[in-house]
Amino acid sequence: MIELRTPIQVKEAVKKVLALKKKEQSEFVLISDCDNRYLAEDILADHDVPPFTRSKVDGFAVRSIDTQDAAKEIPSNFSVIEEIGAGTVAKNHPQKGEAIRIMTGAQLPIGTDCVVMLEHVLQYKKKGSHYFQLEQELNPGMNVSYQGEDLQKGSSLIKKGRRITPGIMSLLATFGYNKVSVYKKPKIGIIATGTELLEVEQPLQPGKIRNSNSYMVASQIRKMGAEPILLGQLVDDLELSYQYILEQLKNIDYLITTGGVSVGDYDLLPEIYQKLGANVLFNKVQMRPGSVTTVAEWNGKALFGLSGNPSACYVGLEFFVRPLILESFSNPYPHLEKVQAILLKDELQTNVFTRFIRGFYHERDGKLFVQPIGLDQSHAISSLAEANSLIIVPANQTMKKNDIVEVLLLEGRGSEWPWR
Template identity: 45%
Template sequence: MVEKRKPIPVKEAVDRVMKRAAHVKSESVPLEEAYGRILAEPVIASHPVPPFDRSPYDGFAVRSVDTKGASGESRITFTVMDHIGAGTISSHTLGEREAVRIMTGAPLPAGADAIVMLEQTVIDGQTFTIRKPFAPMENVSPKGEDAKEGEVIVEAGAFIQPGVIAVLATFGYTNVQVATRPIVGLLATGTELLEVNEPLEPGKIRNSNGPMIAAQLKRMGIDCRLLGTLPDDEDACFNMVKEAIHECDAVITTGGVSVGDFDYLPSVYKRLGAEVLFNKVMMRPGSVTTVAHVNDTFLFGLSGNPSACFVGFELFTRPALISMMGNDKPYLPYTKAVLTADFAKANPFNRFIRAIYESTPKGSFIEPAGFNKSNSVTSIARGNAFIVLPGGTRGFQKGDEVDVLLIGKEEGVESWMLN
């Protein structure tokens, strides 16, 4: 008899997974290796930025009080007493109508409280004249204007992008406390699978899901433990999965989750005492995607069909792993775009169609990336987004605006915005 499964909505499935995503530990890494990791602690300003009153221009540091009354008719003359570049401190304290020639980035000398830009002067040897008064702190980047000492600059949980690296460097973080990366194991199932280096045989295909998932993980900065192929035997499957969950935070399997005669995973989950969060989702492709959870380890049972496998990973595995690292933007970015092709068929379930998204000043457009059955592999290679057609809708026409999820952003977004 074929087991009857009760499908649940995609959003409900996403929520069930995310509720189980417990945080991993943290570790310290050198700044040079911190790009792409998730901050385990906030970045705190260890000093004000800039750390001193700073000249943002090439010019002359003056006392604003000496500039009072300057005009085109009544120019005021200053005498240059010193000349400093960035990184240099002038030992001179400004007296009346004295100035220090100063370059961008240098600290104001003692007594100075304004910067006259070079182009605001007429220079004559060691003197120059100005023709307008300057207010206190005019043309000055005051100490602390960018950041105050003790201020939280970046919150814990943030993705470490290049700008975060810049503030870490500014504040002298030679080492950074980041979330450890979840340990993810990968088990393929399917007696039809050949390795990439094997010649094709009748009835067989090469395992493309394994390398694909390894790359999906690598895109997130996560290495994948290749744990081999599950044998065509339920007891052996059980033992391999049991061993995998001991060493991994998440075990991904491809194939074997359906209700076919050789799909052993459902009974393996049962024997492991795993809680099956769902085993049928109202979506195409990937409706058989199963997620289970046991001893703090996720079991992601993805479809063996390439397109379905890809969708299952991006919708469930990716956000769970990101959330485990403490990041609060685990979801694929949402946008809208205008369809450039008809989708005549009705959609009983949510459909995720691999597609090519383009945004231009004339609008945002999306077209299917080719052949889009669940077993397609070529359309995965061509797309950069999913068209999402909600379940319960009739067909869509060219020109209709549709929901889109973008694939391949280094950072995600905070919430799942679809049903």
């Protein structure tokens, strides 16, 4: 009646999941729709930066050779023959003693090789014409940025796999990426199991609770950059549930179920996996919460059987689903980021399984500290909302106040591989 399960280490479980990685697929989206998507191609410079030799300041473009005798006692006089703003190109080529009024960012007129700042000259009018006096010698290149000095055309700026942030958006626009190649969002079906579950809009009934995991999981999935598809709840009937899952699997890339993976009599998932002929990669992991996490593979699709306990469900998703999604985006940091921090709590114990305790980490004086939350019952319910990290307490260890502990960040920038 009671099935025996062999628990495996977290790192082994993650490796088994990552072996299910799917072929990456990309699509083009408009630049205005690409926030937070993952680049499916490197960003290349489509032109030199600066694209042309230009002025760094508001001032006058001149030939440096004409300034070589200028000094406070004997200023040189220049005639202003044209004015150009940014975006316009000078029509004239200044000769000896001639200057062109130039704005910041405008292309340096042919013949000139330096710019004197507006504030550093004395302007005057004579017979309706515009002149200035210069009291200093200028070197060639002064206040000038040369074409390509920052970056040459064709250079690779950002590697594919990066999430598109405002800073990356700036580069995409600069280099003309009106349409951006990004990875397609995997479609991830979410099914809740448990006859005790009500939908969020239903009033409470005796013995029942509302389905909160589906909404939490959908929110996590969106944050990971994939597309959640809420597929409701399983009915308490093996054949109907099997048929429903079989049908849904046609339209999704991965399936997440919450609940129904324990060894209780009413837990359907193990039987459904068997009926599907799915290959169960593992059904017990040496971790708390989430020890009953199950992952199976069916026709190349990952089936994640997460615990119905909200904390266990949350953790299972971050440990196992996140890296599979992010690796399919070529992201080099698919796992939760791991840091070290000083523990602010007397004692955290564990047994043969590694514990992952919800925590709040923060910086003080350049050091990181972490405080467990949700250990007492009164905070258990809101601890998932307050936590920004998971404190790792390795198997068979006790962590004491002021110990250095390892912490996984829920909002961090990810890591290559946090597991020992």
